[in-house]
Amino acid sequence: MTTDELGFVLHTRPYRETSQLVTLFTAGNGRFNAVSRASRQRRGGNQLRPFSLLRLSWRGRTDLKTLDAVEAAATPLVLTGEKLFVGLYLNELLARLLHEHDPCPPLFERYQKTLELVATATVVEPVLRFFELMLLEDLGYGLRLDVEMDSGEPVAAGQRYLFFPGEGVRVYQPGEPVSHLFKGDQLLAIAELQFDSEEVLRSAKRLSRLALEPYLGNKPLASRELFRRSAVGE
8 A cells, every 4th residue: 555645754763774663644644654765865864854844755554654755845943042943843753643644734733833833932831832732732632711610600811720731620629738839810821822021931831841740651751851951061
């Protein structure tokens, strides 16, 4: 079986002596792995680079496909500095959270648009927070932040709430742990994807990490560790 489709490279690593094992994200086939044979020896470099929209052809009946052809479908995006780490983080989220061969065309379009926004944005934090929250929605783990999960009452701006990943928010009771504590007005702003203030952005970052944690598992994200090492000059 041969398939021709638009896609992105999420990750590559050496495979045997001359080939690469490539994790791909495509519009119609979702995330899957493929072997690119002898791609490490080709003259003129390798087109299997992250953040570039590619036209891909592959074949194979097993889960591990074989790439037949790769060509650029658009001008490659160049991400440097902080934006490079953001791109690597997006790719790692998709590589770890998406089920194999489970297509999600809206997410593919959102990912492509997010890369374009990251490449041109002056401030990338709001773009990143939007993607994280919408990714949870696309995967069926969407957050309900405007309603109290026990009573069904609307979240009040002047109240404080505890966030429970996979469940929702509940009114905070004095003496409870505060690690998952959020102000009502911040939850409402996040629910509306309104990231106009630094305080809301900080809360959205903390909430997104808490929400993604159960699905990412215990293994640390390599992109976060790379960014940390870069920030401290290791």
